[in-house]
Structure formats: C-alpha cells, structure tokens
Amino acid sequence: MRPSMPTHSPMAGDFADNPIVYHLLTDRFAPPPRQRGAEEIGDFHGGKLSGVTRKLEEGWFARLGVNAILISAPYQQILGWIPGGEGAFRHYAYHGYFALDYTVMDERIGCEADLRELVASAHRQGIRVLLDVVMNHPGYGDLESLDACGVDVLRPGWRAATPGNYHDYIDFDSTAFQQWWGADWVRAGLPGYQPGGTDDLTMSLAGLPDFRTESAEWVALPPFLARKPDTRAIELPQATVRTYLIAWLADWVRRFGIDGFRCDSAKHVELDAWLELKQVACRAREQHGAEPFWMLGEVFGHGIERNHYFDFGFDSLLNFHFQHHLAGAASLEALFDDYAGKLAGRPGYNVLSYISSHDTQLFDRSDLMRAGTALLLSPGGVLVFYGDETARPPGHATPADATQATRSDMNWQDIDEQNLAHWRKLGQFRQRHVAIARGRHSMTGDGPYSFTRADAASGDKVLVALDCAGLTRLRTSGVFAEGEAVRDAYSGWRGRVQDGHVCLHADRVVLLETDDVSQADTLTTIA
Incomplete structure (x- = not known):
C-alpha cells in the first residue's frame, strides 16, 4: 500500500533533527532500590514513576542535555513470573514487555497521578516523554495472571511452583485456555489456537503469544478482559485486533500527553499497522499542543541506512551497528565522516545510535569517556542508556540470559563523577547545536x-x-x-x-x- 501521513517539515533544530533520548527502565532507576541477590535479577526492584519525576525536578536530565526520556510501558503487565534463564530465576515483567491489560496502570511502578506529574515536570523543562510499547505480543500466561483472570487451567498446589517445576502446574491440554485471550486474538501453541508461524510476522517471538494484527475479522474483547473488573477496555464496534491495540495505545497519548513511542519488535508487525498507529497517535496528540508525535522503531539489527519503515510512520530507527562501529573503528574521523555522509542535512530520515542497550550489552565500563565523546558528537540522533553517564556496573546474569546484566539498578551511591561531568558537558553542547546532528x-x-x-x-x-x-x-x-x-x-x-x-x-x-x-x-x- 502507499502510505498517507500528515506532512511535517521540521525546522532546523526541531526535536526530530536532534533527538537526544535518555532510555531508562523505570523499575531499575529511582528511588535507589535495596540490594538484590543473583536469584532476584528478574524481580521488580522498586523503581517508580515518582522516582523519575524526582530526578527530573533535581535537574538530572536537564544537566545531561537530553530532550526526551524513554520510560518503560506503564500499562499493566502480567501479575506473576515465568521461569527465566532456563529455570535459573523468577522472571517478572519489570521491563514492561509482557502486557496483560493495556488500559490500566501497573501499580507496581505507580499510579495515574504519578504519570501525569512526570509528564508535566518533563514538559516544564522542554523534555519529551516517550513510552516503550509493544504491539506484536502480550505477556505469557503466567500462574498468577491465569488464576486472577479466571482461566481454569492450573493444577492444585500451583502456588508452591518453582522455576524448575513451573510448567507442571499448568494443564496445557485444557480447552479452558479459550477463556484467556482467545483464538481470535492471538496465535499460541494451545488447544483451539492457531500455532505461531515461521515468518517474522506470524512467529511466536520467544514463545510469546502473537497478536493477529493482520486479521481483518471483527472481534469482541478477549474473554479474560470482558470479565476483568478493573479494566478500562470496552467493546468497540466493527473492530479488529489491530483496532483495539491502536486505540488502547493512543489513549495514553490522549489522556496523558505522551510525546512519542518506541515501538518494540517492529519487524514482527505489519508496516501498515505501524502507519495506522502513527496516524491515530498524531490525532490524539493534537489536543496537547503543536509538537508532532514522534515514533522510534526497534528493528533488530538495523543500521544507519534508509529503508521502507520510514515510509510507514517511523521518524527514526535504532542503530544497532554503532556499538560495533565504535569498537572497531580505525579512527573517529572515519566513523563521523561515514555517518555525516549519510545523515547530514535532512535526507528524510534519522537513526538513533547508542553504545549500550538492554537488548545487547553494556559498553566497556572502563572506556566510557571515549565512548561518550564518540556518541554525543556523532551525526544523527543518540540514545543514552541509563547509567552510561555514571559508569553503572553490570548486574547478575545467567549463561542462558546474559542480557539481564544490562538491567542492573542505577548506581546512585557509586557514581563516577569524572565520567558524569564529561557526559554532561558534551550532552549540553549537543543539545544547543543541531549542527552536531545534521x-x-x-x-x-x-x-x-x-x-x-x-x-x-x-x-x-x-x-x-x-x-x-x-x-x-x-x-x-x-x-x-x-x-x-x-x-x-x-x-x-x-x-x-x-x-x-x-x-x-x-x-x-x-x-x-x-x-x-x-x-x-x-x-x-x-x-
């Protein structure tokens, strides 16, 4: 299909020209959580939206020069845990990627008033607030959620489950799974459901249920949501799975003044679905001011080239290559010259480079001064992952899930002050100068x-x-x-x-x- 989008020609110096995004995991950021052991790497650690607001008021983000904060999805995640690291730990949805109910707050990170105050505080400082959202999949069917949602598939004694025997307490052959999301909504390896496919758009990513966003069939609310007493979800007339998901996500923009989305697993959802999300979110954003809604895509493995995603609503894509380009570059000049050759001026697209990520690895903690220089002077947009400015050390992990090490608690009590001062000077300089980016x-x-x-x-x-x-x-x-x-x-x-x-x-x-x-x-x- 040929995309049709509201046109926006950014003026020199607009956010879209020079995005400086600070990515944090809300649960791991602030207030300082208590010490956690290796067996608790997948637990909620106690970070709150109010903690992010406190750091906003203290000037943490302004002094770094960032002009946007990317926070974890605030909507309700699965209530319990699943086995993580091949049974090594309890994996809760602290990161916001295992949605249960897109219409209500997850009270483990805060309430609606907390989110409103965070957005208001950021906007007073000229800082945008972005949400990390998922339209490809909901969360797993965990024990706590299945019980709370009345899906009668659990075996007696399930509350005593451990990561090692977890699946013994679920009857995966039960037709009662139809009372969960339902076969009209997701693909899953369950009785009565279509199995996941073999291509990017229909596969069950990491074994997660796959939303049927390609379906043109009208659907009712998922059975469990129709019974859920605290949901804000209502029946929509002549609505597809995609219609519901887009309406739920855009409602966060309409109700709270959210400025943009990071779209997780973008290559696993149809391009026209992303375009539709952008269009609806743009309309929802209009009542909050003239600043256009901004959309970032996570297309795993993407570099700095332009591709068709930019024709379907995305303003920028994550640049997975910078981390490796920096480590292997013969000189910064070679890196800068290459990037500027592609991104200087306004070629109709942009990318967001980073040195550390929760999906890959943390950059060498002993080389963060050099890495910060390279990142914050790089052409294009940049993403600062929480703790790169403070030399946050990696956390515990398991061989089967090494990325858990990238999600350690923010090191408020052990900040590398020299590194922080360096990043602050560079970040503020970059924010003042669109020439760095374009x-x-x-x-x-x-x-x-x-x-x-x-x-x-x-x-x-x-x-x-x-x-x-x-x-x-x-x-x-x-x-x-x-x-x-x-x-x-x-x-x-x-x-x-x-x-x-x-x-x-x-x-x-x-x-x-x-x-x-x-x-x-x-x-x-x-x-």
Missing part, C-alpha cells in the same frame, strides 16, 4: 584531531578538537570570522578569533561555539 562534517586537523560541523538550514556551526591538553592552537577560518567571540563549552574559556585561530588551554576536549558578545568583550585571548 551539519556538514569537515576534518580540519589531525594534531590534535579537529573538525567542524555546519548546518546550512539553521546557520549553526561548531568546531571540535579531541585528545588535546595544555596550550592548544586551532584554525577557525571557514567557521568563525575574524574577531568573532567564541567560547569553549568544555573548559569555559572565552575569547575571540585572531589571525584565523584561537589559542587556549585545553582540557582534553574543545567544544567551540559562538559566544555572547557582551560577555566575550571583557575577556582576553590567550596569546
């Missing part, structure tokens, strides 16, 4: 390595030098005019261009930008 990149020197970024659409321009210390002389011709007032955002030095150069005492990094003339007039240039 500007034409030109190398200007290799001793020290220096480059310029200049964005023709906005007139924004910067000069950056790396790996420099002590008295440093940098050529500014072609970027800053003779006599122009400039400032190093890293060291705080201020001065003016003389003879096509600036000379300053550098502190490893120089972030040169145009300065306020009234302040620069009182300063002298280092000779």
Whole structure:
C-alpha cells in the first residue's frame, strides 16, 4: 500500500533533527532500590514513576542535555513470573514487555497521578516523554495472571511452583485456555489456537503469544478482559485486533500527553499497522499542543541506512551497528565522516545510535569517556542508556540470559563523577547545536584531531578538537570570522578569533561555539 501521513517539515533544530533520548527502565532507576541477590535479577526492584519525576525536578536530565526520556510501558503487565534463564530465576515483567491489560496502570511502578506529574515536570523543562510499547505480543500466561483472570487451567498446589517445576502446574491440554485471550486474538501453541508461524510476522517471538494484527475479522474483547473488573477496555464496534491495540495505545497519548513511542519488535508487525498507529497517535496528540508525535522503531539489527519503515510512520530507527562501529573503528574521523555522509542535512530520515542497550550489552565500563565523546558528537540522533553517564556496573546474569546484566539498578551511591561531568558537558553542547546532528562534517586537523560541523538550514556551526591538553592552537577560518567571540563549552574559556585561530588551554576536549558578545568583550585571548 502507499502510505498517507500528515506532512511535517521540521525546522532546523526541531526535536526530530536532534533527538537526544535518555532510555531508562523505570523499575531499575529511582528511588535507589535495596540490594538484590543473583536469584532476584528478574524481580521488580522498586523503581517508580515518582522516582523519575524526582530526578527530573533535581535537574538530572536537564544537566545531561537530553530532550526526551524513554520510560518503560506503564500499562499493566502480567501479575506473576515465568521461569527465566532456563529455570535459573523468577522472571517478572519489570521491563514492561509482557502486557496483560493495556488500559490500566501497573501499580507496581505507580499510579495515574504519578504519570501525569512526570509528564508535566518533563514538559516544564522542554523534555519529551516517550513510552516503550509493544504491539506484536502480550505477556505469557503466567500462574498468577491465569488464576486472577479466571482461566481454569492450573493444577492444585500451583502456588508452591518453582522455576524448575513451573510448567507442571499448568494443564496445557485444557480447552479452558479459550477463556484467556482467545483464538481470535492471538496465535499460541494451545488447544483451539492457531500455532505461531515461521515468518517474522506470524512467529511466536520467544514463545510469546502473537497478536493477529493482520486479521481483518471483527472481534469482541478477549474473554479474560470482558470479565476483568478493573479494566478500562470496552467493546468497540466493527473492530479488529489491530483496532483495539491502536486505540488502547493512543489513549495514553490522549489522556496523558505522551510525546512519542518506541515501538518494540517492529519487524514482527505489519508496516501498515505501524502507519495506522502513527496516524491515530498524531490525532490524539493534537489536543496537547503543536509538537508532532514522534515514533522510534526497534528493528533488530538495523543500521544507519534508509529503508521502507520510514515510509510507514517511523521518524527514526535504532542503530544497532554503532556499538560495533565504535569498537572497531580505525579512527573517529572515519566513523563521523561515514555517518555525516549519510545523515547530514535532512535526507528524510534519522537513526538513533547508542553504545549500550538492554537488548545487547553494556559498553566497556572502563572506556566510557571515549565512548561518550564518540556518541554525543556523532551525526544523527543518540540514545543514552541509563547509567552510561555514571559508569553503572553490570548486574547478575545467567549463561542462558546474559542480557539481564544490562538491567542492573542505577548506581546512585557509586557514581563516577569524572565520567558524569564529561557526559554532561558534551550532552549540553549537543543539545544547543543541531549542527552536531545534521551539519556538514569537515576534518580540519589531525594534531590534535579537529573538525567542524555546519548546518546550512539553521546557520549553526561548531568546531571540535579531541585528545588535546595544555596550550592548544586551532584554525577557525571557514567557521568563525575574524574577531568573532567564541567560547569553549568544555573548559569555559572565552575569547575571540585572531589571525584565523584561537589559542587556549585545553582540557582534553574543545567544544567551540559562538559566544555572547557582551560577555566575550571583557575577556582576553590567550596569546
């Protein structure tokens, strides 16, 4: 099909041009959770929406320069746990990827008032709030949820289940599973249900039930939701599975003023379903102001190339390659030049690069200064994963589920202050300068390595030098005019261009930008 979307031509410097997204797992962020052992890696650890708001009010995100916060899905997750790591631990839905009821809050992370206050606090600071949402699958049929939802498939004594004998307490041959989501709603390896398919769109990802988002058949509410006393879900006329899911997700935008979604497992859902979600969410967002709704896709393995996802509602896709490009790059110049060659200007798409992820691995904790420099000066958009700025150490994991190590609790009591200061300076500089994300990149020197970024659409321009210390002389011709007032955002030095150069005492990094003339007039240039 040919996509049809409301057009939005972003002005230079719009969020879509320079997204700086802070990704956190709400349960693992704040307040500081109590110590957890290796056997509790899959438990809820106590992070709350109110904890995120507290950090907003303290200025944590503003001082990092981020302009969006990506939080875990706030809607209700499965009530209990499933065996994790091949039976090594109890795996709860602390991450927000095992939905039970899309219409109500998960009270383990907060209430509706908490979410409203978080959004209001962020918006007061010019920070957007994004939700991590799933339209491919609901959560597993766990013991607690099956019992609470009246799906009579549990065997006596199920409350004594352990990760090792969990499945012994479920009668997987029972036709009572029809009282769960129902065969009209999901594919699952259960009596009366269609099994998962063999392609990306119909497979049961990680054994999860697969929503039948491709179906054109009208459906009623899932049986368990029709009985659930606290749900906000109501019957919709002439509605498909897709219609319900989109209505439920867009309702968070309408009711709370959410600014965008990260769409999990994007390649496992039909493209026209994503386009429809974007259209409905855009309409829901209109009552909250002129800022357009923004949609990020998680297409596992995607790099920096443009593809057809951008024609179906996505403003940006996660760049899974940056983590490896950085580790294997011969030089930062090679990396920056390659990325700017594809992303400079406004080619009609963008990607979000990261160095750490809950789906892959944490970047080398001993190399976060260099990695932060590379990420926060990279062309395109960027994603800061919680704790990269503080050197959060990895947590416990099991051989069968190593990604659990990436989801450790935020290290509020053991912050690497030098690393944090470095990330803050770079992040604030990036936020002020769309040229970093969209500007034409030109190398200007290799001793020290220096480059310029200049964005023709906005007139924004910067000069950056790396790996420099002590008295440093940098050529500014072609970027800053003779006599122009400039400032190093890293060291705080201020001065003016003389003879096509600036000379300053550098502190490893120089972030040169145009300065306020009234302040620069009182300063002298280092000779």
